[in-house]
Amino acid sequence: MAKEYQKNSMYIAQPMESLETGHSSKSFDDDGRVKRTGTMLTASAHIITAVIGSGVLSLAWAIAQLGWVAGPAVLMAFSFITYFTSTLLADSYRCPGPVHGTRNYTYMGVVRSHLGGLKVQLCGLAQYGNLVGVTIGYTITASISMVAVKRSNCFHKNGHDVKCSISNYPFMAIFAGIQIILSQIPNFHKLSWLSIVAAVMSFAYSSIGLGLSIAKVAGGGHVRTSLTGTTVGVDVTGADKVWRSFQAIGDIAFAYAYSTVLIEIQDTLKSQPAENKVMKKASFVGVTTTTVFYVLCGCVGYAAFGNNAPGNFLTGFGFYEPFWLIDFANVCIAVHLIGAYQVFAQPLFGFVENHYSQKYPDNKFITTEHAVNIPLLCGSYNINFFRLVWRTAYVVVTALIAMIFPFFNDFLGLIGAASFYPLTVYFPIEMHIAQNKIPKYSFSWMWLKILSWACLVVSVVAAAGSIQGLAEDVKTYKPFKTQ
Template identity: 50%
Template structure:
């Protein structure tokens, strides 16, 4: 019996001149895919988890962390089956999330997906600027307390730090594409693990020094400055924070596209998702719950801002956050640059502004010349400046993170994967699978709406009590 293409080994395919059915050689395994998945999931959202658990308490907090993990894993499996269409084993490959949407749902849904995906990308960039500035201010403040004492006046303004971060990103934004900043991306991934583990260690140390568990069954108590409505809006916002921490689906197809076959890519990706989300969930539950046990209902919005000693370790963690976000800003920004530059260059194919390449000599660097177009130089710089200005106007870490989670959770994590799976599997309206998946999508939509409402209300409330362009910690 003749072997099918998918049953041939990589060596056999390479001996025939190419490794896979589309001509690309893929070497990814379940372990490389797991590493990519963990790197994609773990990010600055982990810093908001103790605060999020504090808004819900000891029952709803851990339950929400686990529920989001289960939903993310389930929909990731559905999405894995859509990597090849119309058959998950022998169908045509889809190299990106939008390719899957196009193949399964058509061009109209591609437009809707693009709105959600690029809104999330840009919103995340704004959130990263705020987080980086917060970490810079935290370093300044912890050093102030260390040298002047805990009773010293150590309030610090973040505008200078926002501007410094923006200057670095202005330079990095001129790199032509993601391939040219691979080293920065790898360093950023390593830094995310560094500050995440330091945060967990600091929380464990504080919990041990307290000699008791903090926190309550229902979370933050009503009274004083916390009214019933404030508690409700904060709880909704916490939903968005937790959902944002598990953001993963929009990168899953790109990860799956690196996996070699056999076994089938969807089978390998499902194992990688189980390992990646499983490890991340254990870590998230540990940080969220131990952080809450250590700080109780007074858990800070960014857990690292709650520590001042040992100041050198706190500084290392905050530096790791800053380095991570410098690279992550570009990872999220480069797809946006590529999208509008492609569109504009096709719209005006003869324009010097978009097509003429200029060269600037660089005597001490390789390559020896910096190549650029006026479009890239001006529009990318303007985009970075606009992002920094928005971050200055909305310096609210938790509210912005909650809003990003709301934007990502329903459309990108649940709705599109569920809809694409039902289209590919030909699940008809009224079948039990259709009912279950539609109910899951409806619940996710409700969570996103509530999370968005809580975050928007908090942003509006804070804007009434803040001076524009006066970011303080």
Template identity: 55%
Template sequence: MLENGAPVVKLDEDGHPERDGTWMSASAHIITAVVGSGVLSLGWATAQLGWIFGPAALFIFAGVTWFAAKLLVACNKSPDPITGKRNYCYMDVVKANLGRFEVKLCGLAQYGNLIGATIGYTITSGISISAMVKTICVHKHGNQAKCHGSTQLYIIIFGCIELLLSQTPNFHKLSFLSILAAIMSFSYSFIGIALCIERIIGGNPVQTSLTGVIVGVDVTSQEKVWKVLEAIGNIAFAYGFSMILVEIQARQDTLKSGPSKNKVMQKATTVGVSVTTVFYVLCGTLGYAAFGNNAPGNILTEFETSKFFWLVEIANIAVVVHLLGAFQVFAQPFFQFVERKCADKWPESGFINTTHPIHIPMVGKYEVNFFPLVWRSIYVIMATLVAVILPFFNEVLGLLGAIAFWPLTVFLPVEMHLKQTNTKRFSFTWICFKTLSMICLVISLLTAAASIRGLVVSFKASKPL
């Protein structure tokens, strides 16, 4: 529609361009957000828990995530009945419903998880590149060849690429990256499932059990407990999407406005979590069936001798391409947060707030702000350095899952729901919600402790670059 030669943009009740999304598009965003590199660890996690507790843990975390997500979706407007202001990020929701402590906890958990995710993605990419090189070496020189590349070296290479990508202006506006990431994540996930099925059909003998790795055979009783807790942390990481659920709901092109939009988003959440759970159960159980109690931490690292090695290479390439973009998706909000805070604190600083034109041959004039150039470079270097020192896939994923699970997935949605519904203290409903939150807190603390212990043990046993 045109008015005086200019297009007329329809606005929502909050003054933003009208959304045209549906529950299907919102479900697609949720599935894309949830399915990521965490899927590669589910075979290992199932091996630690066994045939009974492995699938059970996947379903339990799915149920808790779905329930808490429905509570969070209901908080997409502030309690103000007059303005009905829409919340556009998780911290806005918390700020509108709870106090300063909860807002700080949300920010700490969110940004801590963003930082941790960039480190975890750097580690995962280094492992995938190493697996690619090892596969080529095995098929070129035979199974007896010494094909053990340095994961730390490939982590550094990945970090160097991210060093350049971090300086890309308006990276958040490159919408095709989201589409590319979705294609890549589903590609390597489906390839991993297919390779596991091929290995099972091939009749490779493996040992499995109802309770997972066997005490006295595979691990000691103490190691069994720690590994089980690490596995739970890996599953929690795989389901982690609460930190961006509000952003998905509020995104202008995601969900139509209207009185039923909460119900539509709740339907999308149900569909998204259900599809993801079926997918995860397949990945976990097939990975365990294919490798048994010796299932690798990253399912794509143990197919170098497969006759479909070219498919393994494609999967690992997809992992690296996915994580090149995913690193930036998680790092950019933190970059902008720090830059915004520094600009507010030191408004007179030329180093922070002044841009300088630089002429680049064959490209043209390029505006450079030296503060982001220095700050972002330092961040990527530090993240890469931590990944080089601690290149331990399952332990890092377990720690990230533990950090984000309780505060972002359970505690904050529960507290906001209790406040919005004015639930009476010590009522049956209040006790049930508080008990759920407390149980999840204990699980998060135990999994965090197990992951930190695993990092320490793995670090002591590791070899330098």
């Protein structure tokens, strides 16, 4: 029979006797939790897994809408803003001071410590709504990549003019099945190995896409590009140009989104050196690395396909050959998104589980862990029935939503627009002002506010473009039509 014992699903509380005997520094951190072991390497892997995602595949399309001038400029602007605000957010992990203050374990906790009031609920709505949206988006994208493997083989065998229609639905179900298993990983601290694998996969498929684009450019052939992107009257109508430009901005914003999980990543780091310093270095490594890939993939992809760049150049069949390399790249995308799904889902899982374990501390269904011996694994594995039921239900629901609305570019743009301003810009700036007691109407206060307001305008226009695109998709979408 399985052994039963009481334990919080997210951490083991520090026994009082360890405090009294003075051994806490060896096994526990200053907050009584088991000593954290994260490093800059693991934090960078988490960031790269979160940032280099499906968004990189749409960057050639985004650059095509904006052109050679605005496209790279927007990419670099989002890169700078994301890195700058991530350093502000890293300093907010502890309160009141960035080094010796009290730890906060979630984004909501950080906002509660520095700002309080209604802003805490608004932060939770923005963060967890974004996490739900991202996991739905990753379910869609992973299934598209899985379908692309079969379509690539079909095109290779039967020719490029064959329809090769394949349904996404079975692949969404396969992806959901894998996530149900992986979702039983208890918390963020156990995800390092999965993030490292996913980060390697992201480098692999980004490099393949970049290499194929370079080969296409080197092979010659005329494609139309311009300083302003798609041409009104030739490629698009005037209205479409405006809406697509807005949507492209949202896609780029989504491509840099990782603020939703930054605090959770920082909470995995060792106490020495100071977490905020390590997190800033990891953010610099992650954002710099991804920006290099983004500029290369976006610009070289645009050079390869011109104004007709597909929304996803590895699954939209910008490339057909070599088919085996396309297959490998799409497998890498699927594997990466398997890991990325967990990086974004774990904060939501932990929030719900902590909420109910605190609300019903005596409910054994919620709080009891069952130690089950598994022959193929060393030692035992802990199963919590509430975790099993809740996480399985979540994965199933997100998969069903993905099946109902299997759109890609517009969905990415809307997620990016909805989360970029509040989570990447507004809250980090407001908390920085509160933490450092920056005087109202001072120079620093003014330029931080101007940055915040400018990003709000960008987010609004990006959301408008994405909503318009989704509306068009809904009008033309046939639920039972295969890809």
